[in-house]
Amino acid sequence: MFISFLLFREERDYMPENTTVPNENHELITEELVRNGLQKDKGKNAELLSWNIKDFTNKGDGYTSFRNKCNALQHVKYKKGNEESQSEASYVVKLNPKRPPGPMTKMMESHVSTRRSVHKNLIESSSIKLLILTDIIGAMNEHLDRLNLEPLRTPKVFASSTEKGKESFVAENLRIQGFQMHDKRQAQDVHHALLVMEELGRFHASSLLLKESIEPKTFVEKYEHFEEPWFNADNDLFKVFLKMIESQTEESINILSTIPKYERCTKWLKAHKETFGLNFIDGFKPRKPFEVLVHGDCHTNNMLFKYNSMNEPVDMRFVDLQCTRLGSPASDIDYFAYSSLGGETRSKYFPKLLYTYYQSFSKVLLFARKKVPFTFKELEDEVEERKILGFVIGIMSLQFLLSEEDDVVDFGELREENMEEFNKKNKKNFKKLLEISGPFKDRFLSLFDDMLESHILYEN
Incomplete structure (x- = not known):
C-alpha cells in the first residue's frame, strides 16, 4: 500500500525552502529519489536546489480511506548547467504509508511484496497505492509505438525505490497539466x-500483443510475483472483505424490502447474501477467448480528465493500476458501468459505449x-454474463463514493472482530444517504432496475 504526494517545482513566496508539513512518511522522500526523478525528466545536468512537501489528497478519494494519509505536495527548485536562473516543476510521489499492523495492512503488504518486480511506473490510489x-x-x-499509435494514457514515472518498507516513486503531476478528478x-x-x-479497448488489446510476445511464458512466469495471494476466497484476510460486502448486501435488502417493485431482487439477495461477495473473484476469472490484462479497479476516482473551454472532456488518464491482473475485458467494462455511470446513461448509451470499446480494441489488433x-x-x-460483478461493485462502491468525507470507512482499521462496529456505521451511513435528496438513491x-432486466434473477 502506498501514499501519494505532489512534488511542486513552481515558485511561491509563501513557501519557505527546505521545509515540510510534518508527516513521518515524508522521510521516505530522499534527496536521491527526488534528484533521480528530476534528472530523468529534465536531463542529467539538472541540479536539485530545494523542495517542500505538503499532503494533497483527501480522505475518501477512493472507496475507502486510510487515515494516516501520506499524500503530499512537494515544491522543488532546480537549475540546469551553468544557468543562473532557477526553474520549477511539479511531481507526484507515492510512498509506503507505514501503517501499524492489522489484517488489511498485512493483506496490502503481501500485495506490495508480490508486485515489487513490476512496479517502476506508478499511479495513485487512496487505499493501496501500488505500482505495476x-x-x-x-x-x-512499445508495441503501440511500433504501430505508430499513441502510448497508453497513464502517468509517466521518473524514479522509484523498491527497498522493503520504504517503497516510493516519483511520477509526473497530471494536475498541473489540466487533468482533474471527476466529481465522485x-x-x-x-x-x-x-x-x-475507448482507452479500455486500447489497454486490453495492447496487453494481448504483449501476451503473445512473451510466449511460451505466461505473465506469472515472465514477471516474478505477478500473482496476488490475497485475491483468493480461501484467504483469511479476504474473508474480512467478504464480510464487508455481506453487510452492505444486508442493508440493500432492508432498503429494497420497502419497495414492492424490487421484491424479486430482495428474495434473490436474501438467498445469496452470504456468498454474494464471491462474485467479485469469479467476475475477474478469465476464460478464452476473453483473457486480457484488466485495470482491475476501473471506477471514476481512478481516472483523471482534461476539459476544453466549454467544460467538455477531451482527454483522460487511468491512474491506480495496482490491481492490474488477468481477467475478462467484461470485468473492467461492468466494473466501470456500475460504479461510475448512472442508470439513465447505461440505459440510453451502453450499446454505443460498448461498440466504441470494440472498435478501439479491434483497431489496435488490426494495425498489428x-x-x-x-x-x-x-x-x-x-x-451480460459478467454483469453480476457489476452489481457487487455497485452495492459496494456507491456509498463510499457518495458519502461525506467523515463518513468514509477507514479500510485499514477493518478487522473481523470489529465488523459489528462497521455494520452499525454502515447502517447509519445508508440511512443518512437515503434521507438526503441527491444522486445516491437514484x-x-x-x-436493481438493471438486475430485474438481467438473466441473473432467473438463472441463479
Whole structure:
C-alpha cells in the first residue's frame, strides 16, 4: 500500500525552502529519489536546489480511506548547467504509508511484496497505492509505438525505490497539466464514458500483443510475483472483505424490502447474501477467448480528465493500476458501468459505449495484423454474463463514493472482530444517504432496475 504526494517545482513566496508539513512518511522522500526523478525528466545536468512537501489528497478519494494519509505536495527548485536562473516543476510521489499492523495492512503488504518486480511506473490510489507499470505498461507501449499509435494514457514515472518498507516513486503531476478528478458524487456522462471505453479497448488489446510476445511464458512466469495471494476466497484476510460486502448486501435488502417493485431482487439477495461477495473473484476469472490484462479497479476516482473551454472532456488518464491482473475485458467494462455511470446513461448509451470499446480494441489488433479474438455479439454476451460483478461493485462502491468525507470507512482499521462496529456505521451511513435528496438513491435503485432486466434473477 502506498501514499501519494505532489512534488511542486513552481515558485511561491509563501513557501519557505527546505521545509515540510510534518508527516513521518515524508522521510521516505530522499534527496536521491527526488534528484533521480528530476534528472530523468529534465536531463542529467539538472541540479536539485530545494523542495517542500505538503499532503494533497483527501480522505475518501477512493472507496475507502486510510487515515494516516501520506499524500503530499512537494515544491522543488532546480537549475540546469551553468544557468543562473532557477526553474520549477511539479511531481507526484507515492510512498509506503507505514501503517501499524492489522489484517488489511498485512493483506496490502503481501500485495506490495508480490508486485515489487513490476512496479517502476506508478499511479495513485487512496487505499493501496501500488505500482505495476514500467515493466508491463512500458512493454505494452512499445508495441503501440511500433504501430505508430499513441502510448497508453497513464502517468509517466521518473524514479522509484523498491527497498522493503520504504517503497516510493516519483511520477509526473497530471494536475498541473489540466487533468482533474471527476466529481465522485456525480455519475459520469456519456462524453466522459466514451473516452474511458475507448482507452479500455486500447489497454486490453495492447496487453494481448504483449501476451503473445512473451510466449511460451505466461505473465506469472515472465514477471516474478505477478500473482496476488490475497485475491483468493480461501484467504483469511479476504474473508474480512467478504464480510464487508455481506453487510452492505444486508442493508440493500432492508432498503429494497420497502419497495414492492424490487421484491424479486430482495428474495434473490436474501438467498445469496452470504456468498454474494464471491462474485467479485469469479467476475475477474478469465476464460478464452476473453483473457486480457484488466485495470482491475476501473471506477471514476481512478481516472483523471482534461476539459476544453466549454467544460467538455477531451482527454483522460487511468491512474491506480495496482490491481492490474488477468481477467475478462467484461470485468473492467461492468466494473466501470456500475460504479461510475448512472442508470439513465447505461440505459440510453451502453450499446454505443460498448461498440466504441470494440472498435478501439479491434483497431489496435488490426494495425498489428492480428485476428480479433471475439465478435461484437460475443462481447455483448460476455458482458451480460459478467454483469453480476457489476452489481457487487455497485452495492459496494456507491456509498463510499457518495458519502461525506467523515463518513468514509477507514479500510485499514477493518478487522473481523470489529465488523459489528462497521455494520452499525454502515447502517447509519445508508440511512443518512437515503434521507438526503441527491444522486445516491437514484443510482442505487438503478442497479436493481438493471438486475430485474438481467438473466441473473432467473438463472441463479
